[in-house]
Amino acid sequence: MSTSAGQQVQVPAPNAGLVKLAKDIFAGTCGGISVTLVGHPFDTLKVRLQTQPVDKPIYSGVVDCARKTVQWEGLGGLYKGVTSPLMGQMFFRASLFGAFGASKRWLGTNADGTTRPLVWSDFYKAGAMTGFVAAFTEGPIDFYKSQLQVQIIKSKMDPNYKPPYTSVLECVRQTIRLNGFKGPFQGLSATLLRNTPANAAYLGSFEVLKQKVAASYGVATTDLSAATITACAGTGGIIYWLTIFPVDCIKSAMQTDSIDPAKRKYTSIPVTARLLWAEGGVKRFYKGFTPCLIRAAPANGVMLLTVDKVTTWLNKS
Template sequence: MPAVPETQTLAAAPPASGLAKFAKDSFAGTVGGIAVTMVGHPFDTVKVRLQTQPSANPIYSGAIDCVRKTLQWEGVGGLYKGVTSPLAGQMFFRATLFSAFGASKRWLGTNADGSTRALETLDFFKAGFITGAAAAFTEAPIDFYKSQIQVQILRSRADPTYKAPYTSVVDCVKATLRHSGAKGPFQGLSATLLRNAPANAIYLGSFEVLKQKAAAWKGCEVKDLSAPIVMAAGGTGGILYWLAIFPVDVIKSAMMTDSIDPAQRRFPSIPSTARSLWAEGGLARFYRGFSPCILRAAPANAVMLFTVDRMLHLLG
């Protein structure tokens, strides 16, 4: 496959220590992660609630009804339920995501003799795949705690006698550790890995390739691309991410919002979860919450990837 000229070529870059590169990738990723959380969390709350509401007696008739009832029952704060977990975890998750992506690109662009080469188109997708697998181990606990808090309202509305075992992320952490110890926060890790590796190959790979193609078309360097072009590439990458793996995300949400007590779980594994969800509603069951998710994909990822891209350029 022909090489795609990368304007930030490894050969042209000034020498920098591994620690300095990690720090730059981590800082840029953290800033981008905070931006995407503030923009996208309300959409995520709606998505998770639609994905996990009961099939027999659903609480919400659709995305708009979910937003209306959330505002009615919980106010604006309801749309940000569980936001503490992703905000607190952005430093670790985004540091892993973008430092792994940067390291993967550098590794793929280094020959066996230590010389560097221009990355080929496929290399960007390979780097995204590696990145997604690595980042799953930091993203899974963040998603788990966020999801557990987001669905408390579903359980209380479905059962008036239900008493929430925890109302904050801190309470949820304590309860999880009591039941399952250190492995508790990794409930749903297998589904996160199954989602993240291929999804990030498409997401980050397409973002990089679209920027390269746009720069070649405009006759400029990637760093000189306008904000609308970079944001369009980020938004497109986000949409492709969800189009590729949404059913897997539904499985992940079911596993992560299941009981934290292993003895009471309905969804202990990916195969058993897939069978149970199929029995609830066939193929359509795997696309609950798709509309708010796809509406979120373009603006949230456009903001995040643009922020990260520009921060990396500013940091050199």
């Protein structure tokens, strides 16, 4: 469906929705792999800074965290837990971009089946719906990734600590054995609270920025340069994190807590928020913000550029 202002779109054929969905999933998966390869090291630093003890910090800042990570674990330490997001990209990006494409098509379809051009508010609505749906696939991916990323912190806090699992698959087996179906969804409530407004801001801003730039140059959004799309996507990524970073701190605390419900410290969003506040007030909710912001523009720029270009290529073929 075209998003150019004033352009009328024909009613799709019965199977057109499935074809568009398949294209959205394929393009989203390609974008997801690219963002993981570019952004995972920054995500590792973010999670470790967010979850280290405040009273006895292991890292003094983002540079120290990067230095100690490489010193203690080699370069591979920066990619700790990367198996989870790589393995889950097809499912997560299928839900993310599949839902985004379907949401835009639904919002642009009238009750009688005819279509209408999307207005700017529609992109933000579609982004919010997308964030809610995608949380159910992103939540488990983030949970397993985070569990492995913080093992080094636990080992430095306790010399007798022995990691209960050394791989994502081992973590999957133990969480399901202990908690059943609910195991991978530890911290899901915080993921939903983060994702819904964040993706409204992220995906909505990306689409609106493309529309505004294209209109200013008098071209279609598909004719925008790679640099322009990357800039729009990077700006959307920065807006994403500026919108919800404190909630992300809550999510990280809940997801890196014990997988045994009886041993958990962060049992709900209100409890977690109260405990984090007690550790350092407002500043506690911005631990790890620097690597996150450094990552936001290049990683999200690369991802949405990949998605945009792959989608354009698929629609032309």
